[in-house]
Amino acid sequence: MRAVYRNPGELATCLKDLVDTYLEGLISYEKFESKVVKIINANEDSVYKGGHMPVKLANTLESSRVEIINKIFEDMQQA
Template sequence: MDKSELRLYYKNQEDLSYALREYIDYYFEGNIEDEKLEANIIKVIKGNEDKFYKNNEVAKKPKQILGKSRLDLIEKILNKKK
């Protein structure tokens, strides 16, 4: 998979979380524009809400895999959209 691309749907929390982690790390390395990152994160989370959230919170597995700084970035992007 090209690191600058994300699939829209994932079969489980682990696949989703590792894909997001790799994508965000690629962004942190300066390889992805802010607008592209924001658009893709919003699309992927929206398409996988059932895997990313549990009881209106980020599920345990994504929290563990992504870590605090990546989750903070995702939260900032999602809150900006509202």
């Protein structure tokens, strides 16, 4: 898995696949969370601009996946 994505489509696909892998029970929450945190940190403005996920990315991920990623992002902000 790469950490930095220049293409927003590839970033969305990576996050979508990662969330789906977690939801299918193939990886633990801790491992999933650490991977999402790495992607968010490496792609800063591509994942969250001003604390909000860009509409194009959110539309690709769909609301259920966005909620899961937003929870991890909120936990990052509190830590």
